[in-house]
Amino acid sequence: SSSKRWTLENFDIGRGLGKGKFGQVYLAREKSSRFVVAIKVLFKNQIKEAKVDHQLRREIEIQSHLRHPNILRMFGYFHDDARVYLILEYAPGGELYRLMKKQPNQRFDEPMAAKLIAQLTDALIYCHSKNVIHRDIKPENLLLGAGNSLKIADFGWSVHAPSSRRDTVCGTLDYLPPEMIAGQTHDEKVDIWSVGILSYEFLVGKPPFEAKDYDATYSNILQAPVRFPSHVSDGAKDLIIKILQRKPNRRLPLADILAHEWVVKFSKEASNVIINSSEQP
Numbered sequence: 001s002s003s004k005r006w007t008l009e010n011f012d013i014g015r016g017l018g019k020g021k022f023g024q025v026y027l028a029r030e031k032s033s034r035f036v037v038a039i040k041v042l043f044k045n046q047i048k049e050a051k052v053d054h055q056l057r058r059e060i061e062i063q064s065h066l067r068h069p070n071i072l073r074m075f076g077y078f079h080d081d082a083r084v085y086l087i088l089e090y091a092p093g094g095e096l097y098r099l100m101k102k103q104p105n106q107r108f109d110e111p112m113a114a115k116l117i118a119q120l121t122d123a124l125i126y127c128h129s130k131n132v133i134h135r136d137i138k139p140e141n142l143l144l145g146a147g148n149s150l151k152i153a154d155f156g157w158s159v160h161a162p163s164s165r166r167d168t169v170c171g172t173l174d175y176l177p178p179e180m181i182a183g184q185t186h187d188e189k190v191d192i193w194s195v196g197i198l199s200y201e202f203l204v205g206k207p208p209f210e211a212k213d214y215d216a217t218y219s220n221i222l223q224a225p226v227r228f229p230s231h232v233s234d235g236a237k238d239l240i241i242k243i244l245q246r247k248p249n250r251r252l253p254l255a256d257i258l259a260h261e262w263v264v265k266f267s268k269e270a271s272n273v274i275i276n277s278s279e280q281p
Protein backbone atom coordinates (compact mmCIF):
# COMPACT_ATOMS: atom_id res chain seq x y z
CA SER A 1 0.00 0.00 0.00
CA SER A 2 1.24 3.51 -0.64
CA SER A 3 1.06 4.54 3.04
CA LYS A 4 3.45 1.79 4.36
CA ARG A 5 6.95 2.86 5.47
CA TRP A 6 9.16 1.20 2.86
CA THR A 7 12.96 0.83 3.04
CA LEU A 8 15.55 -0.67 0.71
CA GLU A 9 15.73 -3.72 3.03
CA ASN A 10 12.21 -4.69 1.89
CA PHE A 11 13.52 -5.41 -1.64
CA ASP A 12 15.91 -7.70 -3.50
CA ILE A 13 17.38 -5.44 -6.20
CA GLY A 14 17.77 -6.99 -9.67
CA ARG A 15 19.24 -5.83 -12.98
CA GLY A 16 19.29 -2.27 -14.17
CA LEU A 17 16.39 -1.63 -16.57
CA GLY A 18 17.69 1.63 -17.94
CA LYS A 19 18.68 5.16 -17.22
CA GLY A 20 16.19 7.97 -16.72
CA LYS A 21 17.08 11.69 -16.66
CA PHE A 22 17.75 11.86 -12.90
CA GLY A 23 18.76 8.32 -12.14
CA GLN A 24 18.63 4.62 -12.84
CA VAL A 25 15.68 2.21 -12.89
CA TYR A 26 16.12 -1.28 -11.37
CA LEU A 27 14.07 -4.44 -11.43
CA ALA A 28 13.29 -5.41 -7.84
CA ARG A 29 11.26 -7.88 -5.81
CA GLU A 30 9.53 -7.12 -2.52
CA LYS A 31 10.83 -9.80 -0.13
CA SER A 32 7.73 -10.86 1.81
CA SER A 33 5.26 -10.91 -1.12
CA ARG A 34 7.87 -11.71 -3.83
CA PHE A 35 5.97 -9.09 -5.92
CA VAL A 36 8.11 -7.76 -8.81
CA VAL A 37 8.38 -3.97 -9.21
CA ALA A 38 10.61 -1.38 -10.85
CA ILE A 39 12.47 0.98 -8.51
CA LYS A 40 13.49 4.37 -9.94
CA VAL A 41 16.39 5.87 -7.98
CA LEU A 42 16.73 9.68 -8.15
CA PHE A 43 19.63 11.65 -6.68
CA LYS A 44 18.54 14.45 -4.37
CA ASN A 45 21.40 16.75 -5.33
CA GLN A 46 20.55 16.46 -9.06
CA ILE A 47 16.86 17.15 -8.28
CA LYS A 48 17.78 20.24 -6.24
CA GLU A 49 20.25 21.51 -8.89
CA ALA A 50 17.56 21.20 -11.57
CA LYS A 51 15.01 22.78 -9.19
CA VAL A 52 12.49 20.04 -9.93
CA ASP A 53 11.72 18.89 -6.39
CA HIS A 54 8.24 20.48 -6.56
CA GLN A 55 7.66 18.60 -9.85
CA LEU A 56 8.79 15.36 -8.20
CA ARG A 57 6.43 15.93 -5.24
CA ARG A 58 3.59 16.59 -7.68
CA GLU A 59 4.51 13.49 -9.74
CA ILE A 60 4.43 11.34 -6.56
CA GLU A 61 1.16 12.92 -5.35
CA ILE A 62 -0.60 12.52 -8.71
CA GLN A 63 0.74 9.15 -9.91
CA SER A 64 0.24 7.37 -6.56
CA HIS A 65 -3.47 8.28 -6.58
CA LEU A 66 -4.28 7.35 -10.18
CA ARG A 67 -5.67 3.86 -10.83
CA HIS A 68 -6.08 2.89 -14.49
CA PRO A 69 -4.84 -0.14 -16.53
CA ASN A 70 -3.01 2.17 -18.96
CA ILE A 71 -1.32 4.31 -16.29
CA LEU A 72 1.84 2.94 -14.66
CA ARG A 73 1.11 2.44 -10.94
CA MET A 74 3.23 4.10 -8.27
CA PHE A 75 2.99 1.87 -5.19
CA GLY A 76 4.96 4.16 -2.88
CA TYR A 77 8.29 5.86 -2.31
CA PHE A 78 11.00 6.27 0.30
CA HIS A 79 14.27 8.16 0.62
CA ASP A 80 17.64 8.14 2.35
CA ASP A 81 20.03 11.07 2.75
CA ALA A 82 21.16 11.07 -0.91
CA ARG A 83 18.40 9.42 -2.94
CA VAL A 84 14.66 9.20 -3.51
CA TYR A 85 13.30 5.75 -4.46
CA LEU A 86 10.03 5.45 -6.43
CA ILE A 87 8.34 2.01 -6.22
CA LEU A 88 6.72 1.62 -9.64
CA GLU A 89 4.80 -1.00 -11.59
CA TYR A 90 7.09 -3.18 -13.74
CA ALA A 91 6.10 -3.02 -17.43
CA PRO A 92 7.89 -5.95 -19.13
CA GLY A 93 7.77 -4.50 -22.66
CA GLY A 94 9.91 -1.49 -21.79
CA GLU A 95 9.85 1.77 -23.71
CA LEU A 96 7.29 1.89 -26.52
CA TYR A 97 9.76 4.09 -28.39
CA ARG A 98 12.28 1.22 -28.69
CA LEU A 99 9.64 -1.20 -29.98
CA MET A 100 8.56 1.31 -32.64
CA LYS A 101 12.15 1.85 -33.81
CA LYS A 102 12.52 -1.95 -34.17
CA GLN A 103 9.58 -2.26 -36.59
CA PRO A 104 10.09 -2.33 -40.39
CA ASN A 105 10.14 1.37 -41.47
CA GLN A 106 10.27 2.20 -37.71
CA ARG A 107 6.50 2.59 -37.55
CA PHE A 108 3.45 0.56 -36.48
CA ASP A 109 0.75 -0.95 -38.68
CA GLU A 110 -2.77 0.48 -38.41
CA PRO A 111 -4.14 -2.17 -35.98
CA MET A 112 -1.24 -1.64 -33.53
CA ALA A 113 -1.38 2.17 -33.88
CA ALA A 114 -5.16 2.23 -33.35
CA LYS A 115 -4.89 -0.04 -30.26
CA LEU A 116 -2.24 2.22 -28.72
CA ILE A 117 -4.23 5.37 -29.52
CA ALA A 118 -7.41 3.89 -27.98
CA GLN A 119 -5.56 2.92 -24.76
CA LEU A 120 -3.80 6.30 -24.52
CA THR A 121 -7.11 8.12 -25.07
CA ASP A 122 -8.87 5.98 -22.46
CA ALA A 123 -6.15 6.77 -19.89
CA LEU A 124 -6.38 10.51 -20.64
CA ILE A 125 -10.20 10.49 -20.30
CA TYR A 126 -9.59 9.03 -16.82
CA CYS A 127 -6.88 11.64 -15.99
CA HIS A 128 -9.07 14.53 -17.16
CA SER A 129 -12.00 13.17 -15.10
CA LYS A 130 -9.66 13.73 -12.12
CA ASN A 131 -8.77 17.20 -13.42
CA VAL A 132 -5.19 16.04 -14.10
CA ILE A 133 -3.43 17.06 -17.31
CA HIS A 134 -0.25 15.18 -18.20
CA ARG A 135 1.37 17.81 -20.51
CA ASP A 136 4.30 15.58 -21.48
CA ILE A 137 2.83 12.71 -23.52
CA LYS A 138 5.61 11.47 -25.82
CA PRO A 139 6.93 8.01 -26.82
CA GLU A 140 9.73 8.13 -24.21
CA ASN A 141 7.09 8.39 -21.48
CA LEU A 142 5.11 5.39 -22.68
CA LEU A 143 5.92 1.85 -21.57
CA LEU A 144 4.53 -1.51 -22.67
CA GLY A 145 2.91 -3.80 -20.13
CA ALA A 146 1.91 -7.43 -20.61
CA GLY A 147 0.08 -8.10 -23.87
CA ASN A 148 1.48 -4.94 -25.44
CA SER A 149 -0.73 -2.79 -23.23
CA LEU A 150 0.25 0.87 -23.19
CA LYS A 151 1.31 2.38 -19.83
CA ILE A 152 1.65 6.14 -19.37
CA ALA A 153 4.67 6.71 -17.11
CA ASP A 154 6.46 9.81 -15.84
CA PHE A 155 3.93 12.36 -14.55
CA GLY A 156 6.74 14.81 -13.86
CA TRP A 157 5.03 17.53 -15.88
CA SER A 158 1.46 16.76 -14.88
CA VAL A 159 -0.62 19.42 -13.10
CA HIS A 160 -4.19 20.12 -12.11
CA ALA A 161 -5.97 22.03 -14.87
CA PRO A 162 -6.10 24.86 -15.82
CA SER A 163 -2.52 25.99 -15.58
CA SER A 164 0.02 28.39 -16.95
CA ARG A 165 3.40 26.72 -17.24
CA ARG A 166 6.09 28.61 -15.30
CA ASP A 167 9.04 26.22 -15.80
CA THR A 168 10.99 26.53 -19.02
CA VAL A 169 10.39 23.68 -21.39
CA CYS A 170 13.46 21.51 -21.74
CA GLY A 171 13.89 18.75 -24.31
CA THR A 172 11.87 18.35 -27.47
CA LEU A 173 9.12 20.74 -28.54
CA ASP A 174 7.65 18.17 -30.95
CA TYR A 175 4.75 17.12 -28.74
CA LEU A 176 3.73 20.52 -27.36
CA PRO A 177 0.70 22.42 -28.70
CA PRO A 178 0.83 26.03 -29.97
CA GLU A 179 -0.72 27.47 -26.77
CA MET A 180 1.98 25.88 -24.57
CA ILE A 181 4.98 26.94 -26.62
CA ALA A 182 3.51 30.44 -26.86
CA GLY A 183 3.39 30.43 -23.02
CA GLN A 184 -0.37 31.05 -22.94
CA THR A 185 -2.62 29.53 -20.31
CA HIS A 186 -3.66 26.06 -21.30
CA ASP A 187 -6.03 23.35 -20.14
CA GLU A 188 -6.48 19.61 -20.61
CA LYS A 189 -6.82 20.06 -24.39
CA VAL A 190 -3.01 20.10 -24.54
CA ASP A 191 -3.15 16.32 -24.03
CA ILE A 192 -5.54 15.93 -26.98
CA TRP A 193 -2.98 17.63 -29.22
CA SER A 194 -0.33 15.12 -28.03
CA VAL A 195 -2.63 12.23 -29.02
CA GLY A 196 -2.70 13.72 -32.52
CA ILE A 197 1.09 14.07 -32.63
CA LEU A 198 1.55 10.48 -31.39
CA SER A 199 -1.08 9.10 -33.80
CA TYR A 200 0.91 10.63 -36.65
CA GLU A 201 4.22 9.35 -35.26
CA PHE A 202 2.95 5.76 -34.68
CA LEU A 203 1.85 5.61 -38.34
CA VAL A 204 4.63 7.60 -40.03
CA GLY A 205 7.63 6.94 -37.74
CA LYS A 206 8.36 10.58 -36.89
CA PRO A 207 6.33 13.50 -35.47
CA PRO A 208 4.62 15.85 -38.00
CA PHE A 209 6.45 19.10 -37.13
CA GLU A 210 9.94 17.64 -36.70
CA ALA A 211 12.60 19.96 -38.10
CA LYS A 212 16.36 20.39 -38.05
CA ASP A 213 16.37 22.77 -35.06
CA TYR A 214 14.31 24.28 -32.25
CA ASP A 215 13.28 27.42 -34.11
CA ALA A 216 12.14 25.53 -37.21
CA THR A 217 10.12 23.12 -35.06
CA TYR A 218 8.65 26.07 -33.15
CA SER A 219 7.58 27.72 -36.39
CA ASN A 220 6.14 24.47 -37.80
CA ILE A 221 4.01 23.88 -34.70
CA LEU A 222 2.57 27.37 -34.96
CA GLN A 223 1.78 27.44 -38.69
CA ALA A 224 2.88 24.45 -40.81
CA PRO A 225 0.22 22.32 -42.56
CA VAL A 226 0.44 18.59 -41.68
CA ARG A 227 1.77 16.55 -44.61
CA PHE A 228 1.09 12.80 -44.90
CA PRO A 229 3.12 10.16 -46.80
CA SER A 230 1.01 8.30 -49.36
CA HIS A 231 0.83 5.10 -47.25
CA VAL A 232 -1.35 6.79 -44.57
CA SER A 233 -5.00 5.81 -45.05
CA ASP A 234 -7.80 8.38 -45.48
CA GLY A 235 -9.37 7.27 -42.17
CA ALA A 236 -6.14 7.92 -40.26
CA LYS A 237 -5.65 11.28 -42.00
CA ASP A 238 -9.23 12.30 -41.12
CA LEU A 239 -8.64 11.48 -37.43
CA ILE A 240 -5.28 13.26 -37.18
CA ILE A 241 -6.47 16.41 -38.97
CA LYS A 242 -9.47 16.64 -36.61
CA ILE A 243 -7.17 16.38 -33.57
CA LEU A 244 -4.33 18.66 -34.70
CA GLN A 245 -6.42 21.85 -34.66
CA ARG A 246 -4.46 24.88 -33.45
CA LYS A 247 -7.49 26.30 -31.65
CA PRO A 248 -7.91 24.05 -28.55
CA ASN A 249 -11.73 24.19 -28.69
CA ARG A 250 -11.75 22.87 -32.26
CA ARG A 251 -9.83 19.71 -31.34
CA LEU A 252 -11.74 16.41 -31.49
CA PRO A 253 -12.72 15.59 -27.87
CA LEU A 254 -11.17 12.41 -26.40
CA ALA A 255 -14.52 10.56 -26.37
CA ASP A 256 -14.91 11.27 -30.12
CA ILE A 257 -11.38 9.96 -30.78
CA LEU A 258 -12.39 6.64 -29.17
CA ALA A 259 -15.57 6.59 -31.30
CA HIS A 260 -13.83 7.57 -34.56
CA GLU A 261 -14.52 4.99 -37.28
CA TRP A 262 -10.80 4.42 -38.06
CA VAL A 263 -10.02 3.77 -34.36
CA VAL A 264 -13.06 1.50 -33.94
CA LYS A 265 -12.27 -0.43 -37.14
CA PHE A 266 -8.54 -1.02 -36.55
CA SER A 267 -8.38 -1.38 -32.75
CA LYS A 268 -10.31 -4.63 -33.19
CA GLU A 269 -8.05 -6.06 -35.90
CA ALA A 270 -5.08 -8.32 -35.09
CA SER A 271 -1.72 -6.67 -35.53
CA ASN A 272 1.46 -8.21 -36.95
CA VAL A 273 3.79 -6.06 -34.85
CA ILE A 274 7.02 -7.82 -33.90
CA ILE A 275 7.08 -7.99 -30.08
CA ASN A 276 10.42 -8.01 -28.26
CA SER A 277 11.24 -11.46 -29.58
CA SER A 278 14.75 -12.92 -29.38
CA GLU A 279 15.40 -13.23 -33.13
CA GLN A 280 15.10 -9.48 -33.51
CA PRO A 281 18.48 -7.88 -34.56
Ligand SMILES: COc1ccc(/C=N/Nc2[nH]nc(C)c2C(=O)Nc2cccc(NC(C)=O)c2)cc1
Pocket (backbone or CB within 6 Å): 017, 018, 019, 020, 025, 038, 040, 088, 089, 090, 091, 092, 093, 094, 095, 098, 143, 153
Ligand atom coordinates in the same frame (compact mmCIF):
# COMPACT_ATOMS: atom_id res chain seq x y z
C1 LIG B 1 16.89 -3.09 -22.17
O1 LIG B 1 15.66 -3.79 -22.38
C2 LIG B 1 14.65 -3.48 -21.53
C3 LIG B 1 13.44 -4.12 -21.73
C4 LIG B 1 12.38 -3.86 -20.89
C5 LIG B 1 12.51 -2.96 -19.85
C6 LIG B 1 11.35 -2.71 -19.00
N1 LIG B 1 11.22 -1.61 -18.28
N2 LIG B 1 10.12 -1.51 -17.59
C7 LIG B 1 9.76 -0.57 -16.65
N3 LIG B 1 8.74 -0.84 -15.83
N4 LIG B 1 8.57 0.20 -14.98
C8 LIG B 1 9.48 1.14 -15.27
C9 LIG B 1 9.57 2.43 -14.50
C10 LIG B 1 10.27 0.71 -16.34
C11 LIG B 1 11.33 1.48 -16.95
O2 LIG B 1 11.58 2.62 -16.53
N5 LIG B 1 12.01 0.95 -17.96
C12 LIG B 1 13.02 1.59 -18.67
C13 LIG B 1 13.67 2.75 -18.27
C14 LIG B 1 14.67 3.29 -19.06
C15 LIG B 1 15.05 2.69 -20.23
C16 LIG B 1 14.39 1.50 -20.63
N6 LIG B 1 14.85 0.88 -21.78
C17 LIG B 1 14.07 0.08 -22.58
C18 LIG B 1 14.77 -0.57 -23.73
O3 LIG B 1 12.89 -0.08 -22.40
C19 LIG B 1 13.37 0.96 -19.85
C20 LIG B 1 13.71 -2.32 -19.62
C21 LIG B 1 14.80 -2.58 -20.47
